[in-house]
Amino acid sequence: MAILHSFLSLLVLVLSLCPLVHLSEVSANNVHHNVKRSQIRDELGPLLSKGAVIVDSESGNLTEATKRWQVFASPTFNAVVQVATENDIIQTIRYANTHSIPFLAVNAGHGEIKSLGNLHNGIQITIRAMNKITINGDTAVVQGGASNLDMTTALWNAKKYTVTGTCECVGFLGPALGGGHGFLQGYYGLAADQLVEARVILENGTVVTTSNTTNSDLFWALRGAGHNFGIVSEVTTRIYDVPSADTWYYENFVYSGESIEQVFGQLDKVKRDMPAQLQHYAVFFRSADIDPVNALISFSIMYNGPSSEAEKWTKPFRKFKPLSNTNGTYTYPQLSGITGNGINDAICQHENLNRIRYPIYLEGFKTGQGKAVFDLFNKTTGQYPALSNSLMLFEGLADQGVEAVQLDSTAVPLRKYFVLASPVVTYKPDATLDTVAQDFGRNIRTTLQNFTGSTELHAYVNYAVGEEALESMYGYRGWRIAKLKTLKKQFDPQNAFRWYAPIVQSAFSGY
Ligand SMILES: Cc1cc2nc3c(=O)[nH]c(=O)nc-3n(C[C@H](O)[C@H](O)[C@H](O)COP(=O)(O)OP(=O)(O)OC[C@H]3O[C@@H](n4cnc5c(N)ncnc54)[C@H](O)[C@@H]3O)c2cc1C
Numbered sequence: 163m164a165i166l167h168s169f170l171s172l173l174v175l176v177l178s179l180c181p182l183v184h185l186s187e188v189s190a191n192n193v194h195h196n197v198k199r200s201q202i203r204d205e206l207g208p209l210l211s212k213g214a215v216i217v218d219s220e221s222g223n224l225t226e227a228t229k230r231w232q233v234f235a236s237p238t239f240n241a242v243v244q245v246a247t248e249n250d251i252i253q254t255i256r257y258a259n260t261h262s263i264p265f266l267a268v269n270a271g272h273g274e275i276k277s278l279g280n281l282h283n284g285i286q287i288t289i290r291a292m293n294k295i296t297i298n299g300d301t302a303v304v305q306g307g308a309s310n311l312d313m314t315t316a317l318w319n320a321k322k323y324t325v326t327g328t329c330e331c332v333g334f335l336g337p338a339l340g341g342g343h344g345f346l347q348g349y350y351g352l353a354a355d356q357l358v359e360a361r362v363i364l365e366n367g368t369v370v371t372t373s374n375t376t377n378s379d380l381f382w383a384l385r386g387a388g389h390n391f392g393i394v395s396e397v398t399t400r401i402y403d404v405p406s407a408d409t410w411y412y413e414n415f416v417y418s419g420e421s422i423e424q425v426f427g428q429l430d431k432v433k434r435d436m437p438a439q440l441q442h443y444a445v446f447f448r449s450a451d452i453d454p455v456n457a458l459i460s461f462s463i464m465y466n467g468p469s470s471e472a473e474k475w476t477k478p479f480r481k482f483k484p485l486s487n488t489n490g491t492y493t494y495p496q497l498s499g500i501t502g503n504g505i506n507d508a509i510c511q512h513e514n515l516n517r518i519r520y521p522i523y524l525e526g527f528k529t530g531q532g533k534a535v536f537d538l539f540n541k542t543t544g545q546y547p548a549l550s551n552s553l554m555l556f557e558g559l560a561d562q563g564v565e566a567v568q569l570d571s572t573a574v575p576l577r578k579y580f581v582l583a584s585p586v587v588t589y590k591p592d593a594t595l596d597t598v599a600q601d602f603g604r605n606i607r608t609t610l611q612n613f614t615g616s617t618e619l620h621a622y623v624n625y626a627v628g629e630e631a632l633e634s635m636y637g638y639r640g641w642r643i644a645k646l647k648t649l650k651k652q653f654d655p656q657n658a659f660r661w662y663a664p665i666v667q668s669a670f671s672g673y
Pocket of ligand 1: 231266267268269270271272273274289306307326327328329331332333334335336337338339340341342343344388389392393394395509510624625662
């Protein structure tokens, strides 16, 4: 357990110009705006609800209000509007449009993609306070600022649950708008697949309701490419009864690199008959306490059922000489904490770190693939100690529920895979390391892809680094991107929502 704990704690280990200066800013897409900082407070403030708060460099702590999980290529903001109502969002969007100020919805601040860094001197619309969850039988109405922890807690108290992301501090809708992987997806599909209705505030401040029967094309796009179309103030999502005897068996193994081929060979066998109850995570990491010289492998199995049933999956991994082997039985809400994804875990802290991720979906493992990546990880993190908090993740989430949803019914482009692999290159901001760090991430992804023998890179949009082709994030069938572009023209003709994995890059062009 001590080893597990040291692994878990390791698991991831401005603007201030003179007040009242007249700002004349040019954003990345040549949008000019001339607005005094205090002007936003004076002019927009009276239009907002009592619960709304405006933070800028003269009022409140702008640095704190714009803190992000990963800081490489961050957006910059002159003001933050912490909204309390849907109308606050509408007023802020209208105000921003009047002054040609770019804006971005921010919930829990885990957005990682480099395209966010194209937004300069904008208004951050913080929706985190809008986190009300109302349960109505088999559905829940969820405001746009709820987090995964808000969801799990509110639903569990009513003996319900639904698919959310696995990490407690992450927003609920940020993942869902790009798909949304979670522990329950083997049963029910992605978080996006649970949505039955969404209220969206469009770029001009109008509100539309979307569902399979109303604005159905926009509803299609919201589930997979949703960050590109508006600010979702509220959704209705399916929820499920928690079965009466619901327990999760968890077993963790920590191995030295010598076991890599056995572990990944066995892992590939899991794929043959992986049941919906099973999830597995492999992580390459470094811990000086366990091994000061070489990287290590952590491998965990989470099984929804008793240990006797999980035995079939866990037993083979005990043969490969783990340095530690721990286990326990938990409830569903405890899973995030036990896997290092809890609200108090290191992974949930916004610590001024560059965390650059290069995702790739894999259908399985080829002989030598795990070892090639482990060797690269071991070598690079050994050569550059500043990168030693980096992680290589292989998230194995059952996909029966995901595959059961018709492929063309949402903008999620991929529903069959075995593992979501991603190096998370982690280091304190240091420009002299940026090239090495990015090359490290790229090399790992290229190595993984070369073993697949395919030229198509499938990257989860919510993990994308921002260097991927549109097809990698939104699908290789031509009609998908064409349809998304047509919908952009219709619902976001000024391309105001162009910061997070943009379908169209520039404002006013690209159509
Ligand atoms: C530690 C960690 C764990 C993660 N775990 C998972 C996981 O288990 N499953 C998974 O699928 N993904 C996971 N992700 C990826 C996650 O899906 C994205 O990072 C997601 O965008 C984060 O949402 P957020 O609200 O936390 O971040 P934010 O930065 O606040 O939001 C990200 C972007 O989403 C958009 N957005 C957010 N809310 C709204 C809204 N209401 N309306 C319109 N647009 C909105 C905005 O464009 C914003 O830039 C994880 C990421 C991290 C860093």
